[in-house]
Amino acid sequence: xxxxxxxxxxxxxxxxxxxxxxxxxxxxxxxxxxxxxxxxxxxxxxxxxxxxxxxxxxxxxxxxxxxxxxxxxxxxxxxxxxxxxxxxxxxxxxxxxxxxxxxxxxxxxxxxxxxxxxxxxxxxxxxxxxxxxxxxxx
Numbered sequence: 001x002x003x004x005x006x007x008x009x010x011x012x013x014x015x016x017x018x019x020x021x022x023x024x025x026x027x028x029x030x031x032x033x034x035x036x037x038x039x040x041x042x043x044x045x046x047x048x049x050x051x052x053x054x055x056x057x058x059x060x061x062x063x064x065x066x067x068x069x070x071x072x073x074x075x076x077x078x079x080x081x082x083x084x085x086x087x088x089x090x091x092x093x094x095x096x097x098x099x100x101x102x103x104x105x106x107x108x109x110x111x112x113x114x115x116x117x118x119x120x121x122x123x124x125x126x127x128x129x130x131x132x133x134x135x136x137x138x
Contacts, residue, residue: 001019001020001021001063001137001138002017002018002019002028002060002061002062002063003017003018003019003062003063003064003065003066003133003134003135003136003137004016004017004056004057004060004062004064004065004066004095004133004136005017005018005065005066005067005129005130005131005132005133005134005135005136006065006066006067006068006089006129006132007067007068007125007126007128007129007131007132008067008068008070008082008085008086009082009125010082011036011037011038011039011084011085012034012035012036012037012125013034013035013037013085014033014034014125014126014128014129015033015034015035015056015129016126016129016130016132016133017056017060017062017133018118018130018133018134018136018137019060020137021137021138022112022115022134022137022138023115025117025118025134025137026118027118027130028060033123033126034125035049035052035053037049037084037085037088041084046088049088050088050092053089053092053093054092054094057093057094057095058094062095063095063096064095064096064097064098064136065089065093065095065096065097065098065136066098066099066100066132066133066135066136067086067089067097067098067099067100067132068099068100068101068102068128068132069099069100069101069102070082070083070086098135098136100132100135104135105131105132105135108131108134108135109131112134116130116134118130
């Protein structure tokens, strides 16, 4: 079972895919890191992004996507880019979509932190996407 993790930040979707279980997994397709949604995208831009994501999901046999839940109020509220990303993913994902809050990730690290053996520490945004993919594993 492969799980995709997407960390939305601004106009970018940082993506990591893990294959296996929480106890035994590996990162796959490590060269694929992020997709940018241009500011003020056209239908053609969004269609291209949807096609890229759908091909990636099919190629890696992803069965679930886990995405960071956008903060909707307060000083750290999500930008317009993440709002657009959420809509695109909700409308077009060919696999179940699971939104997760940052607090859930902190809880998972406390419970399962020692199981994260392939954690990409050198890239902070990719490591956050890894955390979301880990949430999707059984």
